[in-house]
Amino acid sequence: MQSSAANLLVLVPLLPLLGAIGTVLLGRRLGPRAHLPAVAGIGAAAVVALLLLLGTAAQVGAGHGDPLRPAEPVEMITTLWQWATVGDARSGDLSVTGNGGLGAPVAPGTANNGGAFSIPIALRLDPLTATLLTIITGVGLLVAIYSIGYMHDDPGYPRFFALVAMFVFSMSMLVAASNFLLVYVFWEAVGACSYLLIGFWYTKPEAARAAKKAFLVNRVGDFGLAIATFLLWMTYGTLDFHDTHLADGTIVEGILGQIRLADEAGYVGGAVGTAICLLMLLAACGKSAQMPLHVWLPDAMEGPTPASALIHAATMVTAGIYLITRSAPLFVGCPGALAMVSIVGATTALVAALIATVQNDLKRVLAYSTISQLGYMFVALGTGTMLGFTAAIFHLVTHAFFKALLFLGAGSVMHAMGGVIDMRRFGGLRHVMPITAATFLVGAFALAGVPPFAGFFSKDEILATLHAKAHPEAHGSDHAEAGSAGERPRDSSGQLGVAASSPFRPASMTLLARRGATGEHGSTTEKVGLDALDHPSTWRLLFWMSLLTAGLTAFYTFRAVFMTFTGPVRVPKEAGHHAHESPPAMTTPLLVLAVLSAFAGLVLFVTNALSSFLAATPSLTAPAVARTAVPHVFHWDIAIQGTLAAAIGIAVAAIGHLGRRSDSPQMERYLGPLGTLFANKFYFDQIYAALIVKPLEALAMVTAFFDRAIVDGTVDAIGQVPLAWGSAIRRMQSGLVQRYALAGVVGVLAIVLALAWQLRP
Amino acid sequence: MIPATMLTNALLVGAVLFCLGLVGILTRRNLIVMFLSAELMLQGVSVTLVAWSRYHGDWGGQILVVFVLTVAACEAAVALVFVLQAFARTGRLDASAWQALREENLPRVIDQELPADDRVVPTWPHLSPAGVLPEGDDSRSLERDHV
Numbered sequence: 001m002q003s004s005a006a007n008l009l010v011l012v013p014l015l016p017l018l019g020a021i022g023t024v025l026l027g028r029r030l031g032p033r034a035h036l037p038a039v040a041g042i043g044a045a046a047v048v049a050l051l052l053l054l055g056t057a058a059q060v061g062a063g064h065g066d067p068l069r070p071a072e073p074v075e076m077i078t079t080l081w082q083w084a085t086v087g088d089a090r091s092g093d094l095s096v097t098g099n100g101g102l103g104a105p106v107a108p109g110t111a112n113n114g115g116a117f118s119i120p121i122a123l124r125l126d127p128l129t130a131t132l133l134t135i136i137t138g139v140g141l142l143v144a145i146y147s148i149g150y151m152h153d154d155p156g157y158p159r160f161f162a163l164v165a166m167f168v169f170s171m172s173m174l175v176a177a178s179n180f181l182l183v184y185v186f187w188e189a190v191g192a193c194s195y196l197l198i199g200f201w202y203t204k205p206e207a208a209r210a211a212k213k214a215f216l217v218n219r220v221g222d223f224g225l226a227i228a229t230f231l232l233w234m235t236y237g238t239l240d241f242h243d244t245h246l247a248d249g250t251i252v253e254g255i256l257g258q259i260r261l262a263d264e265a266g267y268v269g270g271a272v273g274t275a276i277c278l279l280m281l282l283a284a285c286g287k288s289a290q291m292p293l294h295v296w297l298p299d300a301m302e303g304p305t306p307a308s309a310l311i312h313a314a315t316m317v318t319a320g321i322y323l324i325t326r327s328a329p330l331f332v333g334c335p336g337a338l339a340m341v342s343i344v345g346a347t348t349a350l351v352a353a354l355i356a357t358v359q360n361d362l363k364r365v366l367a368y369s370t371i372s373q374l375g376y377m378f379v380a381l382g383t384g385t386m387l388g389f390t391a392a393i394f395h396l397v398t399h400a401f402f403k404a405l406l407f408l409g410a411g412s413v414m415h416a417m418g419g420v421i422d423m424r425r426f427g428g429l430r431h432v433m434p435i436t437a438a439t440f441l442v443g444a445f446a447l448a449g450v451p452p453f454a455g456f457f458s459k460d461e462i463l464a465t466l467h468a469k470a471h472p473e474a475h476g477s478d479h480a481e482a483g484s485a486g487e488r489p490r491d492s493s494g495q496l497g498v499a500a501s502s503p504f505r506p507a508s509m510t511l512l513a514r515r516g517a518t519g520e521h522g523s524t525t526e527k528v529g530l531d532a533l534d535h536p537s538t539w540r541l542l543f544w545m546s547l548l549t550a551g552l553t554a555f556y557t558f559r560a561v562f563m564t565f566t567g568p569v570r571v572p573k574e575a576g577h578h579a580h581e582s583p584p585a586m587t588t589p590l591l592v593l594a595v596l597s598a599f600a601g602l603v604l605f606v607t608n609a610l611s612s613f614l615a616a617t618p619s620l621t622a623p624a625v626a627r628t629a630v631p632h633v634f635h636w637d638i639a640i641q642g643t644l645a646a647a648i649g650i651a652v653a654a655i656g657h658l659g660r661r662s663d664s665p666q667m668e669r670y671l672g673p674l675g676t677l678f679a680n681k682f683y684f685d686q687i688y689a690a691l692i693v694k695p696l697e698a699l700a701m702v703t704a705f706f707d708r709a710i711v712d713g714t715v716d717a718i719g720q721v722p723l724a725w726g727s728a729i730r731r732m733q734s735g736l737v738q739r740y741a742l743a744g745v746v747g748v749l750a751i752v753l754a755l756a757w758q759l760r761p
Numbered sequence: 762m763i764p765a766t767m768l769t770n771a772l773l774v775g776a777v778l779f780c781l782g783l784v785g786i787l788t789r790r791n792l793i794v795m796f797l798s799a800e801l802m803l804q805g806v807s808v809t810l811v812a813w814s815r816y817h818g819d820w821g822g823q824i825l826v827v828f829v830l831t832v833a834a835c836e837a838a839v840a841l842v843f844v845l846q847a848f849a850r851t852g853r854l855d856a857s858a859w860q861a862l863r864e865e866n867l868p869r870v871i872d873q874e875l876p877a878d879d880r881v882v883p884t885w886p887h888l889s890p891a892g893v894l895p896e897g898d899d900s901r902s903l904e905r906d907h908v
Contacts, residue, residue, distance in 0.1 A: 735863025
């Protein structure tokens with residue numbers, strides 16, 4: 001079983017990789033059937049991923065009824081080969097083990113591994129990975145099939161499918177890698193695929209610029225991930241997630257290995273821990289388009305719509321959520337960093353939703369909606385509770401379905417309208433393309449959070465977990481706070497499946513005690529200030545921000561629906577004879593995704609399958625997370641608030657837009673200066689241009705001047721020296737034989753004189 | 762074997778001959794005079810060689826002088842041909858007329874203008890043409906007007 005699962009796990013990334021290579025090699029020969037290798041590879045990978053999901057689910061066990069009982073961690077590691085091994089990487093001045101070079105306490109496991117540095121190419125299978133692999137390959141397959149219709153007459157047809165397959169490979173490796181360095185590698189790889197797909201129509205200047213922007217903005221986040229990886233290695237002495245049993249019987253404790261997870265004091269808090277978490281948050285902000293770094297995602301819509309659906313809505317942008325969920329034990333030790341996650345998320349959600357309300361480009365509405373929904377997931381992650389993490393992944397799953405559906409629907413509209421995507425030029429398209437309209441409506445209901453569509457349940461869980469943090473007293477002892485371990489001492493061995501694994505550390509040594517010790521060491525005070533953010537009043541504010549966002553989400557979603565699909569039929573002239581329903585290759589994925597968007601949330605919520613399944617993810621079995629598990633209940637009060645917000649949003653959208661021509665004056669004219677602010681996207685691009693781009697351009701001009709004037713000038717001057725010499729000496733070549741003779745005589749005289757001088761007595 | 766005073770005298774004569782030749786070759790412009798000056802230098806060297814040969818009682822120096830005379834004779838033949846050809850080209854024996862091997866773009870060195878040629882070009886009787894006009898290169902005959 002184990003080895004067959006390992007083989008299957010390797011197949012998931014391998015098959016799309018083979019598909020990509022096959023498309024590259026055979027693409028030109030296959031011509032209009034160039035999609036075959038890629039679609040076959042992704043499709044086979046999707047089947048394998050589904051099998052793995054079912055296998056993992058069987059291993060977790062259908063239902064261990066009591067949600068308060070921590071789940072047994074389920075994981076399977078397969079190491080393919082060792083990538084790099086350095087015997088003693090800690091020699092020299094790098095050592096932080098003894099004196100704590102970072103001015104912070106070093107985790108007990110630091111001496112771990114004796115300073116050896118090894119990077120295994122290790123893949124892992126656990127509930128989180130299995131879930132994400134299924135989403136990636138499943139949505140990837142639907143998008144690839146859709147693209148057969150969407151891209152059919154594009155000259156870059158084979159290139160597109162090769163890139164999509166390459167992306168599925170990279171993303172599968174990203175979520176399956178069991179090592180922070182591998183995660184970093186594939187973090188970059190998905191970024192590269194994203195760059196190539198945004199700039200797919202590279203002759204179009206906007207697309208090339210958008211691709212460059214996405215790449216550069218992501219660099220900022222990637223920088224954070226790199227530094228976080230360095231800090232992790234300095235602190236924990238390994239980068240592996242899993243424990244490694246060496247041949248000589250010693251065990252290298254992985255960062256997210258079961259030994260460390262079971263250990264209450266296994267994770268560093270304080271300044272270093274918070275720094276690691278904040279750097280990871282920076283990385284997640286870059287990849288998942290959160291607030292300071294969100295500016296690339298709206299521009300990324302210059303890429304082909306299927307790529308937007310797959311990469312910039314369903315999968316790649318959720319890498320940040322994956323990273324934080326995977327690193328949950330690191331985060332729960334740092335309440336300040338967790339609060340920052342939520343604050344970033346809630347702010348992004350609200351700001352992006354506000355911007356989305358005045359966008360007129362259908363794809364841009366969806367792009368801002370994606371940013372907003374990702375912010376929602378961050379809010380949930382930041383609560384640091386079991387419900388928060390599972391709710392974030394739950395929302396990730398449902399969002400992947402309905403946002404892919406909405407994007408593909410927008411693509412279908414764009415395809416039929418001859419490339420026009422401005423909603424003001426459409427109207428009444430439900431008569432022209434009924435399937436697209438119906439499926440888009442389903443997606444809109446799911447996004448708006450209307451019961452019983454998928455988004456409702458996941459959004460409800462997110463609001464519930466926020467509410468629990470905001471009102472800890474109302475939820476009683478069900479909701480334990482992550483940081484309060486020290487006040488409620490429990491025998492950790494009593495509540496953990498892996499009991500005998502922490503014999504070296506007293507079980508009473510808690511994270512809080514550890515942080516106290518950090519404070520005595522005099523670690524910086526502003527970190528304490530950051531931790532102070534973890535206060536019910538903060539969470540109350542975040543809850544209301546999220547609720548407001550829910551209402552805005554419903555508003556802008558239905559504004560888009562009403563503008564595009566209702567009212568008198570209006571079709572832009574660019575559409576020509578094309579204005580009809582899209583081919584079956586495009587509508588079939590729409591229908592499949594519509595069914596999933598409509599029912600996946602209900603099924604997963606009622607059966608509680610996803611939450612209990614995810615609870616067996618090793619990262620979420622850490623005691624600090626596991627003890628925050630709460631019974632699975634439906635919060636009527638929150639559901640009513642959420643639904644009310646959605647209903648109000650839809651109602652306002654209906655008042656403003658239903659049945660009107662979409663090019664008539666819009667509601668935003670009532671917003672006054674706020675409307676200008678939203679339409680200009682809070683001037684983020686302008687601020688970045690003024691603060692970063694312009695100074696950098698000035699610096700570039702200075703350096704260019706330095707290069708041209710000083711460096712090139714020096715080289716040219718050196719080149720002038722022989723010329724100058726030559727022009728001086730060439731005057732001697734007079735052609736007069738007597739001058740030559742004179743020169744010869746002078747030379748001989750000089751030699752004679754020199755000899756005489758040398759031979760003088 | 763000769764006494765040192767005789768050697769000194771002979772060497773002085775050789776040196777004077779050599780220097781006269783050197784000064785001549787550097788200052789005179791006439792190709793034939795320059796050639797003669799070169800010969801003078803050769804003879805100065807030859808005198809020196811003979812003197813040393815006598816002083817050391819070694820025939821090697823005199824043998825070398827015989828070689829020098831032989832080579833000088835050959836050289837005289839070749840050099841005179843060159844001089845004649847040069848004169849045939851330009852009608853002048855001035856060494857400064859030959860500056861074609863100077864560096865490109867450098868102006869021609871003219872340190873002394875030649876006196877104006879005020880001779881009257883003789884008018885030759887015109888005969889009625891007969892036979893074939895010989896092939897001629899006008900550019901080559903340009904400077905031959907007063908040959």
